[in-house]
Amino acid sequence: MDEVRSSPSARLKNTAQKRPDSLHIDLLLAPENGLFHLNDLSENECDNSVNVSFQNISYYVNEGFFKRRKKMLLNGINGEFYSSELSAIVGPSGAGKSTLMDILAGYTTDNLTGEIYVNDNIRDLSLFRKQACYIMQDDHLQPLLTVYEAMTIASDLKLSNTLSRQEKNEQVKAILVSVDLWTQRKVKTQELSGGQKKRLSIALELLTNPQIMFFDEPTSGLDSVSSMQCIQILKKLASSNRTIICTIHQPSATILDLFDHLYVVADGSCMYQGSVKALLPYLEDIHLVCPTFHNPSDFLLEVLNGDHGSYNEVLLKKSQNGLNQNWRKQIKAIPIVQEPRTPSSISKSIKEVKSYMKRQTRFCSNSYSISIPSQVAILVKRTILIISRDKTLTLNRLLTHFLIALFIGTLYFGIGTDAGDMLNNIKFMFFSIMFLMLTSFNCITTTFPSELPIITREHFNKWYSLKSYYLALTFADIPVQIFATLLYGSITYLFTKQPIESFRLILFLCMCVLISLVAQSFGLFIGACMDVKNGVIFGPFCMLPFTIFSGFFVQMNACHPSMQWLFHISFLKYGFEGMVLSVLGYNRPNLPCNKEYCHFVRPDKFLSTMDMQESTYSAAVKFLLGLFFFIRICTYFVLKFQIRKSRGRRK
Template identity: 35%
Template structure:
């Protein structure tokens, strides 16, 4: 088989005595005990092979895949050897950045993973042609079919030419023909010198035969590891005959569920819980087909490499860094020649060999600044393409401003309407705060799944993404809030002073930034359902503190005054009142015989805020904004597992 010089040497995935234990909780709160998902399983998945982790529901398939890939490290114990940097994980749900075409997503992947490559267009075309997606390159990802989305997920990772693929249920939701095409594609990618491991529940006979090796789990234990064709001889060793009309994959899984799983310990003991692999030679297979007796010994060999068994000291063992010259010298030793080509895909296989020759560019880590620029541009494109969302937001801000302006039309200079002035200031801040809190709570939980997948596969680091997210939302946020605040200010009849309007708008924008940070922190922490409850629940006490004690401001206790400083809504309301009625504003108009609050200084004295400095209030708002942005960043890191 021809060697692909650009493909770096790949390593096997080996693991020994892996345990995964989870805490059981009552009503998601009280810990009532623990449950073992994985029970000391061992095994290996070889380079150049397509391996499947099979088993009934709840067997621990996804848990094992997550532990091997590093997606889950907490509550996992054992010894795992894997070259983490050369691996990628493709989730069961094919979530991609919305409002981007297939070609734009591929370009994004190239820009982030191959920043110095000058042949990105050529690489993209070759990958899309080989995966039969070139005719869909101008279609939005969300409009692709299930099989096309799965191929796109693979294409996006192939850009960096990873050595190890982990796939969780790649055939989930696909029809039989599409599922077979997907597995056949993975088989060919494995024969190109990659290690491909996927979970699959109960494959059809056609799909089952595409796998080079299978690892069957039941109740967190390994009950079989070996080639698909040796399942029947393996079962014969324990005097179990697979019916001729049964698929071996269906039958071995059905056996695991039979008699409440009483056969699981027997089968697990034969494989030493995965440490031994069933691999009979040709003549031994023939003997087994002719019948076995009780004294027959299973032809088995050690599954784990001797080097790994002698040095299982660390959880994850990264491959030592080597020079490009060393990679070149060792590149020819790793290509597997096991297995035969599937009929009808020879032409596709030749395309793959041509494609891999293009990926001879050394993959280097991109700078944080480059990642920020690429992500910032991508986010701006997505924002501008969301035309329906833009229209809804524009109408919301304009109509809200018009309604609010009509309610307080030309009342801003009326000395007899003191309580209306307070309602005006409170209303402006609450409208801004509630709007900016709820939008990210409802929209961001879906985004976090994509971010977690892309950061885990080393598309970019969290800090550049976090900065790009914050800065990309600023232009639209400023524009919409300025439209709303301008309409409200001039319709309410406040003094036509540009500097005063500037302060008015600055306070509104600061409130908007704080509320958005709070909403993003909640959206990054909770699901849409839980976030919809947590958002109002969190903002309600802040609103209560905002309206508390205006009629007896001088008698508010010190402790309550201190507590109110943690409510950005209260701080913003006070700053807005000071902006509207402070800075030596002349007396207001009075249509009655006597207006006690006609002099703005009397109102400020009554509210006990005449001594407050605008710099002090802006400092409080700035600290609260930083607090929620830091909280947002910590929530992002927690959800992404970094």
């Protein structure tokens, strides 16, 4: 049996060794026609071995609503993961694999006891997250971007501005070639296969050359061939002096043999920690013999599930909950055999890679590679590109506003010139408010929740700050909404023959825009709070009070005094007043009457009837603008809370 590693220094020395060239992966592209080799790097300050260990880790969740009780998911487990090893966390469903992965990656930090160490020092989480990346089970990618666009935008966000566009493009090409995605570079990510999406997820994180990579179920949903390709990529990554840790549920025997280190979890405890080859002898020590030609991982799961008797307590005692290191395989120093290369090309490659990495020193220091304004600019560019391809957010929205404007303009054609059509004119204005409110609200409510998993992944892996994303979303989508609203407002205003006075047209359009922006902000708030299903159900319900107290169905002076305060918080009331005042206010002269009797020849009389005689356009603008900024700020904090909360849902 291989000896246990005796000391932290010895472990670091052993794990710093690299693996044979047969396991080598090329990741960085040289300016010439060759590829940089990460194994050539030996002196770069960010290219050190990183070993992760943990002691007495326990984690619990709260259960129950009225009577809170704790449920332990991890029970004082211990373990170590070394660089240059491909490590797998295995176990039956509900064993605590993903929970342990979330804790080690820094994704989960609450309700946690115990210590996590990096190179035998207590982990500094902020520094650790700059050195690590977490690729989750579901490949949350921007579906409307091509592979090359996704990589290019990621390089702009994750790489320093000191690099030229050409250098970034070369880096992107090298990584795509390495993961066999270069031929699919013009394919949209939504059209990729499961294996290709997984490889793209890996490629996106390789841009910053992370030393620690976590993978949650990397083979989930993949066929046997794609699974093998994925694990082979991870094997090659580990050979370049990285620490690769992944959870895997039920690997085939061939895939299991690719792993260097196995960490077995059941019932929240460690049942085995050691090499793959030592697993069967370990089980044979307690008289559990795997049948010939039987998959060892299947046999292991059968044992843990109690199919061969109750052995979990025995295994727990034997592994000492992860403290027993006697079954680990000690890594020997193996000479590295590189492919034939001339001394001059090798020297030049090493020099240029080191030059590249020195310009990436921010990876070891600052939180983000570029400034907040630069992040916003890049994210605005990405959001505009996505919006331009999203039929729901652009084409359908513009087409809907245009067609409904033609329909309503034709239906209410010419009603703005006659006093006899005053009530119909008011109905047109209220319909316009409702239409602008519902379209603005529903568009963002049904599309934004799908962005949350993508934001969570990218923000956690230090692509950008949440503030930058939120500002970019605001800057990119508001112009589209304003354009659609102006399209509707201009057509209906002219078709209904409202007063052809420039200041009235401007006031009318401004009020239309403010109503749509406030409704869009409400939609964004609901989208940040709820998923699509709940947003569609509860969203309109939330808008119902604003509609009832808008001043159209009942005026405030006719309402019970105990409910009059609700009119003052209804943004539709202020929007309705502002739209009516833009057309009938500001001392508009009497309207002509083409009927025998017109009750509202004088516009001020109608305003008095609608309880708007004291209303002002400026008050409506101030309220709507204030509400717009208030909701946007609240949405930011809700989004921030939701992203933090989402880390606790993956249990």
